[in-house]
Amino acid sequence: MASININGREVELDEDGFMVDPEQWTDDCAIYFAPGEGINELTEDHWKVIRYLRDYYKQFQIAPMIRKLCKETGCSLKYIYELFPTGPAKGSCKLAGLPKPTGCV
Amino acid sequence: MPTYKDMVQPVRATENDMKKIHIDPTPDDQKCDKALQYLDEMRKKFRSFVTAMESCVKCGACAENCHTYLGTKDPNNIPTNRAELIRKIYKRYFTLEGRWFGKLVGAEDISLDVIEQWYSYFYQCSECRRCARSCPFGIDTCEVTFVGRQILHWLGIVPKLHASVGAAMEKVGNHTNLPKPGLVDTLEFLADDILEEFGVEMTFPVDKPNSDILYIPSSADFLLNEYTLKGAGLFFSYIGANWTIPSIVAEAGNFGYLFDQRFTQRHNVMRLLDAAQNLGVKKIVWGECGHGWRAAKMYIPTMADRPVPWPITHIHDEVAYYINTNQLKLDPTKNSKPVTLHDPCNYARACDLQENLRTVMKASVVDFREMTPNKDWTFCCGGGSGILFDDPEMYQRRIQLSAKKAELVRATGVGADGNGILCAPCSICKAQLYPMVEEHKLGVEVKGLIDLVGKALVWK
Numbered sequence: 001m002a003s004i005n006i007n008g009r010e011v012e013l014d015e016d017g018f019m020v021d022p023e024q025w026t027d028d029c030a031i032y033f034a035p036g037e038g039i040n041e042l043t044e045d046h047w048k049v050i051r052y053l054r055d056y057y058k059q060f061q062i063a064p065m066i067r068k069l070c071k072e073t074g075c076s077l078k079y080i081y082e083l084f085p086t087g088p089a090k091g092s093c094k095l096a097g098l099p100k101p102t103g104c105v
Numbered sequence: 106m107p108t109y110k111d112m113v114q115p116v117r118a119t120e121n122d123m124k125k126i127h128i129d130p131t132p133d134d135q136k137c138d139k140a141l142q143y144l145d146e147m148r149k150k151f152r153s154f155v156t157a158m159e160s161c162v163k164c165g166a167c168a169e170n171c172h173t174y175l176g177t178k179d180p181n182n183i184p185t186n187r188a189e190l191i192r193k194i195y196k197r198y199f200t201l202e203g204r205w206f207g208k209l210v211g212a213e214d215i216s217l218d219v220i221e222q223w224y225s226y227f228y229q230c231s232e233c234r235r236c237a238r239s240c241p242f243g244i245d246t247c248e249v250t251f252v253g254r255q256i257l258h259w260l261g262i263v264p265k266l267h268a269s270v271g272a273a274m275e276k277v278g279n280h281t282n283l284p285k286p287g288l289v290d291t292l293e294f295l296a297d298d299i300l301e302e303f304g305v306e307m308t309f310p311v312d313k314p315n316s317d318i319l320y321i322p323s324s325a326d327f328l329l330n331e332y333t334l335k336g337a338g339l340f341f342s343y344i345g346a347n348w349t350i351p352s353i354v355a356e357a358g359n360f361g362y363l364f365d366q367r368f369t370q371r372h373n374v375m376r377l378l379d380a381a382q383n384l385g386v387k388k389i390v391w392g393e394c395g396h397g398w399r400a401a402k403m404y405i406p407t408m409a410d411r412p413v414p415w416p417i418t419h420i421h422d423e424v425a426y427y428i429n430t431n432q433l434k435l436d437p438t439k440n441s442k443p444v445t446l447h448d449p450c451n452y453a454r455a456c457d458l459q460e461n462l463r464t465v466m467k468a469s470v471v472d473f474r475e476m477t478p479n480k481d482w483t484f485c486c487g488g489g490s491g492i493l494f495d496d497p498e499m500y501q502r503r504i505q506l507s508a509k510k511a512e513l514v515r516a517t518g519v520g521a522d523g524n525g526i527l528c529a530p531c532s533i534c535k536a537q538l539y540p541m542v543e544e545h546k547l548g549v550e551v552k553g554l555i556d557l558v559g560k561a562l563v564w565k
Contacts (some may be wrong), residue, residue: 016265038240053326059286060284060285062281062282062287063328065291065294066328067294067295067298067331068291071298087540089329098265101281102273102280102282103279103280103281103325103328103331104280104323104358104394104493104536105325105536
């Protein structure tokens with residue numbers, strides 16, 4: 001486990017570089033993780049996906065089904081992969097401060 | 106970086122992760138003694154393991170039958186050599202010639218290096234048992250991997266992925282940490298989606314008492330495999346089944362079978378039996394999950410410790426029955442793209458689930474092309490036994506491990522025009538193949554089999 005400093009705040013990460021405590025998340029965290037996931041600049045659509053993931057997680061303590069993420073944000077799966085080249089499970093969850101999805105995903 | 110002396114290794118569970126699955130990791134200075142103690146216990150218990158230790162003549166027939174060796178060309182990935190990593194220790198401590206002649210007869214002292222070798226190589230084996238199928242002596246090298254992984258677990262060495270899954274199962278009742286409200290929300294969403302797409306009004310009952318059928322889906326279906334859940338829901342609705350999904354065990358998989366065939370595996374089984382009893386069901390029907398179906402069909406009867414009054418069947422056996430008795434109207438033209446079938450290893454080599462997959466397939470699609478070899482000679486997708494590690498080194502290894510499968514898919518011609526379907530009716534296979542068909546540029550979409558049934562159903 002490692003701790004990193006994001007704009008003066010200590011944030012704890014697990015072995016896969018995901019945030020240990022989703023409550024610690026701020027916009028700065030997404031900006032910090034973006035380059036590591038192959039994203040040069042966070043656009044409005046990136047934020048739309050990130051905000052949706054965070055809202056859903058807050059309500060259900062889990063990331064939504066990918067199909068639901070696409071439908072609710074109006075982004076096709078192909079477009080989600082363009083936005084988050086490392087994939088919706090890994091890339092977008094990491095940026096949104098959600099735990100790393102586990103199981104056969 | 107997860108390597109140890111040039112060996113790739115999966116990211117491992119921390120001490121804290123291990124505590125969640127009830128193991129206090131053994132300190133380094135005690136690991137060797139403990140490993141020997143556990144090995145001694147295992148050899149006294151499992152004849153299948155001792156057969157592998159004692160009978161192999163190193164004929165090498167297994168080498169070219171192992172996709173891991175074919176993909177990596179690492180000699181330690183030849184099944185007999187992988188077994189040798191434990192056999193050399195077995196010889197040194199539990200055979201006369203090994204105790205007397207040591208290295209001369211291939212025996213070796215145990216060391217931390219050896220234990221690290223076990224961790225590297227027993228988690229590159231996917232427990233697919235193609236080596237067992239090809240062994241002239243009938244040695245099941247998978248049993249050696251089982252023993253290796255079990256000892257590693259007791260020592261506190263487990264991949265983070267497997268340990269997290271074990272912890273999630275105990276805490277929430279499925280591998281993906283999906284709590285009941287999330288489960289219900291997803292199913293309501295899918296029911297709406299089904300109404301839009303198929304014009305069928307239906308619901309996915311959860312924890313409904315006095316149901317006839319308890320359906321056990323893979324929890325990955327709730328995140329990734331939407332059409333697998335939809336297909337199952339459509340099928341049960343079509344036949345008018347009184348069915349339900351149990352929230353306390355919304356999981357067809359059983360990772361315990363893959364790293365801890367004691368507490369972790371048994372715990373999952375107990376949850377299932379409790380759910381079946383509490384909901385008063387008459388039958389348990391399994392969803393698309395290869396290792397989970399083997400764990401259910403082949404292990405529940407001996408692991409249950411109490412009578413199991415419910416028949417446990419696979420959804421494809423159910424669908425095939427309805428097709429064979431003309432109770433299901435399917436329109437194959439609804440699936441007009443060319444399709445090939447990846448036989449999941451655990452269905453084909455461990456559970457006799459081969460022909461029914463084809464019965465279902467042929468009734469559901471127009472252009473089905475068999476892969477060769479197939480059925481009990483199927484090659485693994487490369488992700489078998491949950492080796493779905495995604496750190497950069499292990500991800501590269503997954504590409505190598507799926508190379509043989511990619512070659513076989515290409516040979517069918519399906520996907521040549523970039524418009525084919527690779528049917529892989531197992532959650533681990535799906536999770537492995539979704540990215541791998543892109544890495545190998547196969548031109549196919551990965552689908553489950555019940556997915557295709559759902560699309561082909563003709564409603565009155």
